[in-house]
Amino acid sequence: MTKKKKTGKALFLDRDGVINRRLPGDYVKTWKEFDFLPGTLRALGLLRPYFDRILVVTNQQGIGKGKMTEADLANIHRNMKKVIRKSGGHIDRVYHCPDLESRQANCRKPNPDMGKWAKADFPEIDFDRSVMVGDTDMDLLFGKNLGMTTILIAASPAGSKDLAEHSFRDLMDFYLNFVKK
Numbered sequence: 001m002t003k004k005k006k007t008g009k010a011l012f013l014d015r016d017g018v019i020n021r022r023l024p025g026d027y028v029k030t031w032k033e034f035d036f037l038p039g040t041l042r043a044l045g046l047l048r049p050y051f052d053r054i055l056v057v058t059n060q061q062g063i064g065k066g067k068m069t070e071a072d073l074a075n076i077h078r079n080m081k082k083v084i085r086k087s088g089g090h091i092d093r094v095y096h097c098p099d100l101e102s103r104q105a106n107c108r109k110p111n112p113d114m115g116k117w118a119k120a121d122f123p124e125i126d127f128d129r130s131v132m133v134g135d136t137d138m139d140l141l142f143g144k145n146l147g148m149t150t151i152l153i154a155a156s157p158a159g160s161k162d163l164a165e166h167s168f169r170d171l172m173d174f175y176l177n178f179v180k181k
């Protein structure tokens with residue numbers, strides 16, 4: 001990929017399992033529970049010049065379940081963005097969906113709502129030239145629904161590979177073997 005600016009290229013990142021460690025069976029409810037995956041901060045800094053926008057899209061039904069508040073999540077994301085900025089990266093905006101999975105017509109991935117919100121905020125985004133990086137089928141379907149290139153982050157080969165156009169171990173592997181190439 002080239003470093004040229006103003007190409008409409010956006011990088012959409014899932015959060016849990018891509019930027020930070022997932023908490024199996026639980027939600028990251030406080031900044032103390034937020035743990036960056038190895039190499040992620042460095043990778044985010046290196047990825048920055050290749051995309052017009054870097055956005056996070058995250059399902060957070062822990063809010064819908066009452067396990068945390070909107071303010072708790074906002075605090076986590078404020079800290080996350082600060083640490084990323086200090087290490088040379090930049091997240092333009094974080095979109096989250098607080099809806100319960102059981103709710104009809106919810107904004108959760110794989111539904112395209114968060115992508116549409118991003119396009120409303122940043123009209124230059126060209127989904128055909130953009131990339132969605134995630135660790136679940138929901139992320140990959142979200143990317144596909146919007147016409148993006150889909151990338152699976154999988155520490156070990158997982159079942160989602162059918163839906164992913166490419167698969168990498170982590171964000172640094174994605175940078176070195178896809179973006180930088």
Ligand SMILES: [Mg+2]
Nearest residue numbers: 014016017135
């Ligand atoms: Mg995830």
